[in-house]
Amino acid sequence: MQKRDREATRARLLEAARLRFARQGYDATSVRDIARDSGVDATLIFRYFGSKKQLFDQATAAARPADLLEGPQEELVARMVRTVVDHDWTEYGGEHPLVAMLRSSAHEDARQRIRKEVCDTYVNALRDLAEGEDAELRAELLSAWMVGIGILRSVVATPALAEARAADLAPHIATVATGLLGRPMSGTVDQRGESSQT
Amino acid sequence: MQKRDREATRARLLEAARLRFARQGYDATSVRDIARDSGVDATLIFRYFGSKKQLFDQATAAARPADLLEGPQEELVARMVRTVVDHDWTEYGGEHPLVAMLRSSAHEDARQRIRKEVCDTYVNALRDLAEGEDAELRAELLSAWMVGIGILRSVVATPALAEARAADLAPHIATVATGLLGRPMSGTVDQRGESSQT
Amino acid sequence: MQKRDREATRARLLEAARLRFARQGYDATSVRDIARDSGVDATLIFRYFGSKKQLFDQATAAARPADLLEGPQEELVARMVRTVVDHDWTEYGGEHPLVAMLRSSAHEDARQRIRKEVCDTYVNALRDLAEGEDAELRAELLSAWMVGIGILRSVVATPALAEARAADLAPHIATVATGLLGRPMSGTVDQRGESSQT
Amino acid sequence: MQKRDREATRARLLEAARLRFARQGYDATSVRDIARDSGVDATLIFRYFGSKKQLFDQATAAARPADLLEGPQEELVARMVRTVVDHDWTEYGGEHPLVAMLRSSAHEDARQRIRKEVCDTYVNALRDLAEGEDAELRAELLSAWMVGIGILRSVVATPALAEARAADLAPHIATVATGLLGRPMSGTVDQRGESSQT
DNA sequence: GATGAATGAGTATTCATTCAT
């Protein structure tokens, strides 16, 4: 029971931290805020995580759906769009984790975390798909689009993108992705195992 | 190092503020930092600007080349790319001002500033060019790309984009923009009055 | 000098605050002064009281002997005089708390506190005793005298009043009070249960 | 013309200082406030008066109607009441100057000024009138009343006193003053040279 | 092991005052 509580408290702290860091960024979030949200004493944060920074690292780690990189290759871009647009990021204050972390990008550590996350999640996966010369550049350009869509949706909240679902974006995405990667890409994810070309 | 020179001191403060706010964001920047960078007493910031927030507003205002929205329409997207990629943003720590402001987006005020900047600079101008249905959405998608490219270049610093010049991106941009807007767009800006279609 | 003792620290802070606020008023007293007097870190003031203003409120609250309004009615004025003249206000720097608060009367909040204190302690109680017309005015006039005596004693420190004991004032007080209230008032408080008319 | 302006500026500064110090007390008033009120640069205060403190001294000096101590002796108390109740203290923010200075009584200098003012204006004059033993004490008691009335009127603003005119207080004052001083005192001031006993 | 008292460096901001022009 002791251990159970400890784990539960840890989890609550992580959850609260995720939300606060996402919404307010690293600097504007105090360890006391997080402790209060979790209903525990602030000291526990130091006992459990060592420091505010380490809590931040753990709270923002692995912010990517596990199945993003699995499934048919021609649906990869469509899955990415769904991750950015349709995924439920309630835990991160409703914003894409990358956007949330961007808010803390004043700190070199966070910046490196973002760098790694973007490369692992988007650039590297897309580069593997790109044909011909300039593969890296074209993969990055497509990655930039994913990130940009996330930003405009949640931070800027431009009217059309903020309301759009992945399906609304599908046709445009498919065209562009196909053009950039030099191979046919599907705009939507086939839920039953089939991919539907747009 | 002039002394007793209001305008010079003001300018130095603005310059230092621009750099600090861009690199570290609003919260991580202290007025004392800025004052120290400028070699003046921190009190002057309040004399000249009223408050840290007002200094931030002034330091991040009008962060757009004046001629962006002027010139041939078919070169608009190309000019945007040059603004993001080739423009000398040394004053903003080498990063696109939008990226810099994004770092302060924990504050609702800054967020609204970003919103306005993105709409005025990108979305509205592009919407006017887009043909057919979904004009708003397609304009936003293209805007998202511009913003995303800026982010990946400076925050994430992905290898290809970080080194790329606008000319390297031109072919890809032109294709995508033409497709999204439904009208021919040039990939490069014709310096001599001619536009070269890609 | 106990350590790690919340209540003792709180009490020491309140005591020091009472003294400082009484002697110097709100503005001229800094939280650092109070902390230094108490031998603790200034941060604790905010931990325990929230703000300087809240500390002020608590430090100056309930500055009236509990038994003032109890006892024989004809001795009420005499008890008031004793409160002003004989009571040991060491905690308030030797001055009547009203005088101390008067020193902070630049702030509307403090002014309202004074207003309430004067009305609750003096005016209302005396009005209930006054007979005939003009009861309110006569009650206020007598209240004004009590307050004025407190001021002259401690702020102005006029020679006779500063040295006087309640017993010295008794004969004059009794005459005036009897005249103003329209009913016989005793000048002294009968310690053995008897009241002696002067 | 130069000199004229200088004098006019000095006068405006004194006037503004009087008002601010009276309303807010010494600490809550800044030299910049006063300068702004007067429409001049704050530096002039130091040129003309040397320091904030010296300005305070000059601004609060001689705050007593010149004719208070002149006229028939039996009307002295009545004149005092008029000074406290009917006099137009607009220059002092509508409050009796003593009350205003009381607000700054945190500072020993101001306290001594108050002391002197009260003694010169009230106590000494009344002591000269008092007959028999205890003259000093009875003079002080009557002075305390005057001061207390001023306080309750303006700071506490008790309902009856705040609205009262000197004439309303006259009957009560006359009775008490006569009793305390041991000689007949008039309650009102005879404007045509006659005194009317109440 | 866990609570919370304590700390000291940090924050933005305002002050009276001086000094250069």
Next chain:
DNA sequence: TATGAATGAATACTCATTCAT
């Protein structure tokens, strides 16, 4: 002489973190 730029110490208050119990 007079303007206003500059100063540095002070203000209330918050921070992440430590240490005693």
